[in-house]
Amino acid sequence: MARSWTRLHEHLGHRPGPLTFDMVAAAVTDKLAESDDLDWKEKLPSFAPKPGIWNEFAKDVAAMANTRGGLLVYGVSDQIDLVGVDLVSADKKQMLSAVRNGIQPYVSGVDFIELPAPGGSGPDILVVDIPPSEMAPHFQYGWEQKDKDRVTFNAPFRVNDDTFYMTEHQVARAYQERFARRATADTLLKDRLAEVTEVVMSESEDSHAWLVVATLLTRPVPQLVPAPTRSEAAEILRQSTVSAARIGGARPAVLSNRLADDVRVGLRRWIGSNFLVPDRRSRGRGALIELHHDGSVVVCVDVSTHLAAGDDTAVDTLVLRTVAQEALVLADLHRLHRAPDTAVEITATVATTSTGRRLVPFDYDWGRMEVVEGTRRPKRLLPSSSELAPNADGEALRECAREVASGLLHQFGMEPAAD
Template sequence: MTYTTLHRALGVPAGPVTEQMLHDAVAARVGEAEDLDWKEAVDDGKDSAKEFGKDVAAMANTAGGVIVYGVREDGAGHAAELVGLTNPHPLVQSLRGKAGMVRPFVPALRIHAVPLNPPGHAGDHAIVVEIPRSPDAPHLVPQSKESWGLPRRRGSDTDWLGESDLETAYADRFARRRAADDHLADLAGQLSDRLTQTTRTVWVTVAAACSVPSAADTADAVDPNQEEPSLVQALDLLPNDNQLRDAFDRATVRPRTGLRRAVVSSDNPYNGTSTDCHLELLHDGSFAAAMELGEATYDHLPGTQRSARQGFLEVCIRDLVTVAAVHASRRGADGMLQVQVGIVPTAPTEVGPVGLIHRHPIKGSPELVPNSITLSRVVPATAEAPLADAVSSDTRRQQLTRELALDMVQQFAVPTLRSL
């Protein structure tokens, strides 16, 4: 969700740039900054692709920001007149193509036209380029046929990273990746005190976060009298064989207030722990949830061995990943949706191995999957996809789910999925 010098100068919350904001920026003569650049027209000259790529990469390598086309500045970097542009849609497509000059591509980059109400403008649209601070920085652009460079913003100007800056930038990228992995592990780990612990209990956990989180302080208050909207929206995207619909009724789908999050439990009343399903939807768009995987009886398993139903495991991953994607989108997070799935026995003692089981099609009783193995520890599976794809494309969301589910079941020496 965009929040820049423009928003701060006008005293407006994070969000897309609007026509009213552009009028107000001209009236207040808002000046260019590290994260704000005014441009009167879209350059279509010989080197325009390299110049646009340089502008995009510079902001992505610094703090993110917005470039606005259709605003004349006064020569000192202050917005002076909202002139607008005519026939903006080919220009938007051209800029999107030119953004391909940046390597790697900037996730969550958005280029769109903002309608302007005539009269008073030479054109009827402005074009806004929204550039997030990129987790994949540093980004390179071509300087010539033989060389590439890494631009950055310094105030309202752009220069190039030197050798020592480059070393720091790549070190920061690797540190961000480690931090993202740690964040997912922390989200899953925080669930342990909220899950019912028994000798045989096994849970599947799903933790998710976006590379561009939303501003947590812009979240609406949790309303325990209303159904949790992300969960309700996700249920509409899922087929009839979804475990979430089985776990919740109209009363339990209502959220409880947590620390900067909404908590949804299948237990009603909820007394701090969940026995079947537990979801935590954080205000910054991240997500953590768990569903219990065991059978009602365990007579077929020796000693302290635990069980995870393969079909149930696969469907739970699909359902929880769908909620995670919908929630991140609703909260205004963006970029890559990063997901981690784990299988966790919660009891602090007598932790036995986990076996993968399914119900025998004739006998109807639970049995170990043929040729599977039992594991004392299941390694978490991680995968990612662009958030926009995970929300809008059933196919892309299914691919993400299948990738995660395969990584889980193949640890038991099971080559294929049963339900997905």
């Protein structure tokens, strides 16, 4: 899936959105110079085998993936003139084959954007969008002639408009950075959970339990991408209400009933809540959402029920399942706005202020909310995690939400009710 923020967006001062023919033409008119994330190409790549010659397309893809991603724009000369290419001749299947067979590990997310000239008069443009890779370093495999044929490989990377090959210590550092990215992402997701849990616990009574869902993009949003505006954040929340209702079936909405369009500014985030502002506190179930500028999302909802559970805390499992689905829809829409080409990691837990109270699951039985018989009553639940793919549809969203909710409900020893 194509990225919504590129070198061309930055140069032209555009907000995140699809790449267009007019954007490329404007950059060419401005004679925008090549850089580590932009490479003008006059002709389409050739795949005819030539002794001693690397596959240039695979090299270019690997180099950009190893750096910070970028665009290969076919149809622009070295003098930065718009000369165009024949889109019919663009063998995208062969290009993907070169990526699959010539680069290890595989570079995922490479996208082809055909940009026909307005009016069909030519010249046309082909853009290959290469995302920055969390799996770097990528090695380009090939063969060369020296005394005799031999297979070899290198890890290319870009510096400004030139391509170089990593030395041993650069390869070692690239691996260290890969492992560090993974550790940093895990830590950030845990910190998001801990941070918001502390907030809701300070506002919670002993008999209350909160579902806390935190999501994180697997690939960071580029720093120069403009922060979402208040109106954009409110629109994402509104769209999530519509989308959640569409895929949620007969379930009554939870977030939309409590947050409406009240979105307020926070620290590098937009916040919607019905309990954080004292004079706007509403009765009933507390809810909180955070749309972070880095694409992460936090959703907290009081999943308690006031039905009798003795000295323990009653948990409304229907609300838990509903909010898990609404949170996934919200995270997906926020991802589409910030970085549509990346996956979303999700972690959820149930938090309560009283460690001495047990959690008792309640669900509907013939229209009445009752204790689910024969279940365990734990004092705490371990986090449940999943991942949402970049191209997730409604069914994928439902399945991912079900996986997250099931990971929590299974700890009560119960199977979630069928949707």
